[in-house]
Amino acid sequence: MIEARELSKSFHDKKRGAIRAVDRISFSCLPGEIYGLLGANGAGKTTTLRMLATILAPTSGTATVAGYDIAREPQKVRANIGFLSTATALYDRLTAYETVEYFGQLYGLDAATVRQRADELFTALDMQEFRDRRCGKLSTGMKQKVSIARTLIHNPSVMIFDEPTSGLDVMTARSIIDFIRQCRERGKTVIFSTHVMPEAEKLCDRIGIIHGGKLRAEGTLEEMRNHFRKESLEDVFVEVSGDGR
Amino acid sequence: MSLRNALIVYRKELRDMLRDKRTIRSMIVMPLVAFPLLFLGIGYVTAEFSGEAKTEIAPVMIHGGGNSPNVIAALQKLSGIRVLPYSQDALHQVAEKKIRAVVEIPSGFDAAISAGHSEKVVIDYFENNDKSEEAESKLEKFFDKYRQQILRDALTARGLPPGLVDPFTVDSKNVASASQVGAALFGGLIPYLIIIFSFTGATYPAMDLTAGEKERGTMETILSSPISRTDVVFGKFFTVVTASVVTAILALISLGASFAWAKPKLLAAAHATFQMSIEPSTVAVVAVMLLPLAVLFASALLAISLLAKSFREAQTYVGPMSFVVIAPAIIGLLPGVDLNWKTALIPILNTSLVSKEIMAGSYPWIFIAAIFGMTCVYAGIAIFWAVRMFNREDVLFRA
Numbered sequence: 001m002i003e004a005r006e007l008s009k010s011f012h013d014k015k016r017g018a019i020r021a022v023d024r025i026s027f028s029c030l031p032g033e034i035y036g037l038l039g040a041n042g043a044g045k046t047t048t049l050r051m052l053a054t055i056l057a058p059t060s061g062t063a064t065v066a067g068y069d070i071a072r073e074p075q076k077v078r079a080n081i082g083f084l085s086t087a088t089a090l091y092d093r094l095t096a097y098e099t100v101e102y103f104g105q106l107y108g109l110d111a112a113t114v115r116q117r118a119d120e121l122f123t124a125l126d127m128q129e130f131r132d133r134r135c136g137k138l139s140t141g142m143k144q145k146v147s148i149a150r151t152l153i154h155n156p157s158v159m160i161f162d163e164p165t166s167g168l169d170v171m172t173a174r175s176i177i178d179f180i181r182q183c184r185e186r187g188k189t190v191i192f193s194t195h196v197m198p199e200a201e202k203l204c205d206r207i208g209i210i211h212g213g214k215l216r217a218e219g220t221l222e223e224m225r226n227h228f229r230k231e232s233l234e235d236v237f238v239e240v241s242g243d244g245r
Numbered sequence: 246m247s248l249r250n251a252l253i254v255y256r257k258e259l260r261d262m263l264r265d266k267r268t269i270r271s272m273i274v275m276p277l278v279a280f281p282l283l284f285l286g287i288g289y290v291t292a293e294f295s296g297e298a299k300t301e302i303a304p305v306m307i308h309g310g311g312n313s314p315n316v317i318a319a320l321q322k323l324s325g326i327r328v329l330p331y332s333q334d335a336l337h338q339v340a341e342k343k344i345r346a347v348v349e350i351p352s353g354f355d356a357a358i359s360a361g362h363s364e365k366v367v368i369d370y371f372e373n374n375d376k377s378e379e380a381e382s383k384l385e386k387f388f389d390k391y392r393q394q395i396l397r398d399a400l401t402a403r404g405l406p407p408g409l410v411d412p413f414t415v416d417s418k419n420v421a422s423a424s425q426v427g428a429a430l431f432g433g434l435i436p437y438l439i440i441i442f443s444f445t446g447a448t449y450p451a452m453d454l455t456a457g458e459k460e461r462g463t464m465e466t467i468l469s470s471p472i473s474r475t476d477v478v479f480g481k482f483f484t485v486v487t488a489s490v491v492t493a494i495l496a497l498i499s500l501g502a503s504f505a506w507a508k509p510k511l512l513a514a515a516h517a518t519f520q521m522s523i524e525p526s527t528v529a530v531v532a533v534m535l536l537p538l539a540v541l542f543a544s545a546l547l548a549i550s551l552l553a554k555s556f557r558e559a560q561t562y563v564g565p566m567s568f569v570v571i572a573p574a575i576i577g578l579l580p581g582v583d584l585n586w587k588t589a590l591i592p593i594l595n596t597s598l599v600s601k602e603i604m605a606g607s608y609p610w611i612f613i614a615a616i617f618g619m620t621c622v623y624a625g626i627a628i629f630w631a632v633r634m635f636n637r638e639d640v641l642f643r644a
Contacts, residue, residue, distance in 0.1 A: 012639070055468050056638055079471035088469060089462030093264040094257070105253045106470040150466075 082151030092136030254480020436600030446492025
């Protein structure tokens with residue numbers, strides 16, 4: 001489970017001074033649930049997810065992820081999450097198998113477990129054919145599969161996806177969406193950010209709209225539509241995001 | 246820090262690095278092929294030319310001395326020179342390097358000498374031209390001997406002992422062994438090469454493992470894994486140190502092998518009397534001295550390269566740094582720059598100078614211990630700095 005409490009992050013910019021990228025955001029996401037973080041570019045989605053993944057430290061506030069506090073036990077948090085974003089690329093000179101094996105080792109798994117888990121994942125994701133090919137030579141779709149296998153090697157209970165379909169073709173994007181759905185079915189806690197409204201409509205159990213670093217609205221798709229009296233999520237999004245402009 | 250985690254990163258980085266053609270080029274091919282060839286080329290050409298100056302039969306002209314057959318006959322017998330008929334543009338020919346020197350002998354030279362008058366011989370030559378200077382030196386030695394002979398004859402004719410001319414002689418004797426002379430001459434070159442190669446060997450991997458990773462987007466991938474950032478730094482640091490040490494060792498082996506092969510030719514060409522044999526144990530001591538320096542290079546390069554957003558940007562930071570490394574290494578090679586407590590404080594220069602001492606066969610233990618300790622402290626500070634940099638969000642995620 002994920003529980004964010006008053007999570008904030010400020011950056012210092014030489015020209016603009018202090019920037020509050022995330023401003024006292026609180027929300028929770030339960031096991032077996034997909035929480036969608038919606039926002040325009042620069043709204044604070046990536047910063048929020050990076051804080052949850054303990055890649056960035058919060059300026060104030062905190063969060064518990066899989067039962068661990070992100071500020072006090074960042075390594076335990078990372079050991080229990082799978083983090084996938086457009087910024088998490090692969091090593092071009094390692095093969096698909098070596099990449100997954102490497103991360104298995106980093107997650108503290110023994111050699112036999114790594115081998116067994118990797119085999120299972122490579123079969124499940126239909127990756128056996130290119131397991132010994134270097135990542136630099138793989139297509140975008142194949143690379144995404146390797147990334148997925150990398151995030152799942154330690155069977156984490158929490159999955160964090162930062163715009164996972166950004167820049168992908170329709171077929172690859174669809175396989176990612178299916179994969180996120182499967183994570184929910186397996187009882188994992190899933191949070192994912194996007195600015196693609198249909199994706200959020202299809203997937204999310206609950207949605208949080210973030211704008212200017214603040215969480216402006218939160219609820220199920222139905223609750224959002226009713227509350228804002230709009231037909232589509234896109235209209236809701238424009239309404240909510242327009243407030244701050 | 247967890248050694249297990251650092252070693253996982255190290256093994257992966259090493260595998261990754263060995264599959265990179267650019268790293269292989271800078272770490273293995275460059276030291277093995279290009280540099281020894283370059284050094285050998287320069288050494289051979291220099292030896293060849295200085296040797297040629299020594300062996301040449303120098304063409305020389307004599308001006309005047311028409312009524313002085315004794316000195317002319319003696320000059321013509323002098324080995325190593327060839328007397329050409331005098332021409333009006335003789336001085337011009339020296340300047341044009343067509344002949345090596347002109348000897349101007351005043352008129353009535355023989356007669357004046359017999360009468361006990363002092364005369365003046367002029368040798369016209371081309372300063373800083375090896376062949377002309379060699380001819381001038383031969384001629385000067387000839388006239389010195391000629392003068393002595395005349396004096397001795399004059400004393401004998403007057404019934405005085407010839408010892409009056411040379412009441413005593415001075416004989417300078419070299420007590421250093423031939424190999425020590427060789428080490429003193431060339432010993433500075435070995436530490437210099439190790440310093441340069443350990444730096445260049447570390448440069449490319451350090452940039453690739455930091456700025457390169459940021460550029461390729463793999464930095465965030467490794468940061469999302471559960472291991473600590475300190476483990477990541479140490480894994481990368483071990484990789485860069487390995488590259489640095491391997492490059493330096495390969496350069497040394499390659500240079501040693503090339504040198505052993507070319508040594509007889511070089512010595513023969515330069516007409517050198519010294520030996521150029523350096524004990525492997527001495528090189529080993531120098532290598533140990535240089536190890537903390539490799540650590541210093543690796544960590545400083547990692548920290549500096551991490552500041553950059555891209556590989557190209559990292560190159561602009563590391564470029565000036567290479568000057569900071571090469572300059573003290575070169576100063577250490579210069580004659581007259583000696584090891585003392587002032588120079589012992591300057592990083593890189595101190596290691597270069599103390600290594601030169603070790604190569605020349607003297608072991609100044611206090612300096613060795615102090616400089617080794619000091620370089621370890623500098624290296625420790627650099628590692629600490631690199632770890633700090635890896636824990637700074639503004640450095641890792643510079644927009």
